[in-house]
Amino acid sequence: MKNSLIQKYNVPGPRYTSYPTVPYWDEADFSYEAWTDTLKKSFIQSNGPEGISLYIHLPFCESLCTFCGCNKRITKNHSVENPYIEAVLKEWSIYCKILGEKPTVKEIHLGGGTPTFFSPKNLEDLINGIFTSATKAENYEFSFEGHPNNTSYEHLQKLYDLGFRRVSYGVQDYSAKVQKAIHREQPFHNVAKVTFWAREIGYTSIGHDIIFGLPFQELDDIIDTIEKTKSLQPDRLAFYSYAHVPWIKGNGQRGFKDEDIPKDDKKRLLYETGKKLLFENGYHEIGMDHFALETDSLHDAFEKGKLHRNFMGYSSSKTQLMVGLGVSSISDSWYSFAQNVKNLEDYYQILEWDKIPVYRGHSLTNEDLIIRKHILNLMCQFETSWENKDVYFEEIPDVLIQLKEMENDGLLIIKENSIEVADAGKPYVRNICMAFDLRLKRKAPETELFSMTI
Known part of the structure; x- marks a missing residue:
């Protein structure tokens, strides 16, 4: 059956x-003016106790992971950091000018790319720059995505000092063969080290992302990955299906053959086995592809009917307005969506014109x-x-x-x-x-x- x-x-x-969904946006009826109108409408309705959310896209990576479909720029040149931080803060200043009143920020999420590509000092400049023209909500929640290979103790301490209490690490799978195929080679001890550091510093929610259906992945790989994960006891887990979309230009997914990817019954067995092991180890299913311990805020939000989902994924609280900063980021005013340009040079150029670098969107009927x-x-x-x-x-x-x-x-x-x-x-x-x-x-x-x- x-x-x-x-x-x-x-x-x-x-x-x-x-x-x-993005492919069904009615871009012909969308305009910059329509976006800013709904932006201001939503801000008036939500600024206050609820506050707004910020998603900040940090696109740089030192190497290409061939499973990834995110917008990124591959470089080992860290001189790109300062200009990008300055550009994001300029974009934020344009938003603040349009809003006309000091925003109250409830959530910040740093995604990528690789946020920990940036130095702790530059991340500090970014967050401090945001709050030169904003205030923190009473129960704010700040989170970031950390790469186990380059997240340092200093990264974790600096972001903790800035108010971050949640970190998620991209694990994917611990099999050496799978890691080589997806160009994401990171030994277990790297993940263990950054997990223990975060717990020692005081992070209240540590997440691991695991993917099933990766090239060359076998049942024993999933079992081994879950067993190793159990030993680290992350507070929450994303256990999701590898999205094979090789037709998207530049996502690096042509590095292996279709026949190398587990499909149908075999892929489902990977999921069912992994889920069973997570249940046996005290994790509860939260929404789609997410699991959490009872002590995590995601579980609490699910139990209380307050779980929310947006372009950042699942969240334990809802804000009506989410502003996306950075190249390719998507903003959501509830009444409309707006996406920034995907090309870094275009992003910089449009900011020079003192405009939000939006290039497409959708006004909801x-x-x-x-x-x-x-x-x-x-x-x-x-x-x-x-x-x-x-x-x-x-x-x-x-x-x-x-x-x-x-x-x-x-x-x-x-x-x-x-x-x-x-x-x-x-x-x-x-x-x-x-x-x-x-x-x-x-x-x-x-x-x-x-x-x-x-």
Whole structure:
């Protein structure tokens, strides 16, 4: 039964860090003025106790990991650090000028690229620069992504002193063969060292990212990786599927052959085995592909119905406005999305014109806002309801007809005015969300856009 479900539901599908998903943005109806209008509207509604979130993209890496689809610039030249920090702070100053009032910052996340490519001093200059024109919310949450090979004790101490309490390390897999294939060679002791350092300094949430479905990955590799992870006891884990998207230019995923990648039943076994081991070691499933100990804030947010998901991934608190700073960053005013240019030189040039370097975006319709809420509910709480007429939409009967087969397969429960994802359906939550995705249903992709759902 399980194998037949994998064959049935393993189709290309979005990961739903947003709705509408980026390929379905209506860019023709988007404008710089439309973005700044919704930016100011959302800021007026949210600045205060809730505050805003900042995602800061730090794109530089010293080497290319061939599993990665993120926007990055490969270089060993660290003279690029200062100009980039100055540019990000200039972008922030333009935002502050548009907002017109001192922002209260609830969340900061440093992503990449490799944030720890930057020196501790430059990271300090960045964060201090942000708060020359902003204040910290009462219960602020700052986090960053650390590369186990180049995160130093000084990085961890400096960021802790600046208010950071959460760090996530990209582990991927401990197999030497797999690491060589994805060009991410890092021994276990490197991960152990930075994990112990973070705990010693006082970080309250340490995360590890593990990927299943990587080239040459075998069942024994997943078991070994989970066993080693258990010995370090990270507070939370992202255990997610490798997104094989070799058609995206410049993502480095043509470094191995398609036949080197585990698929279908074999790939699902990697996930099911890993998940079982995580459960046995006290981790709880939180949303899609995430696990946490009961003591972690992500678990607490899930239990209280406060879990949120945006372009930064899962978060233990929601802010209506998220500003993305840096090349390729995406901002979210709730009413619209806006993405910065992806080319570094273009980013610098547009900032010289004293403009936010946005090049595309999407203004959400009333229908988009309703569908967005349902997909967020499914992604964060494994259930959604349309009992409130404000979130009812006329295609609901068609959605339920489409979901009936999934109910027959034991993946969800359809109630009078709601649906609930069953435990067996949690690995298929992306497929369930696709039933609500009206834009995807109205216009099927004509080219390869998404990775496989399983």
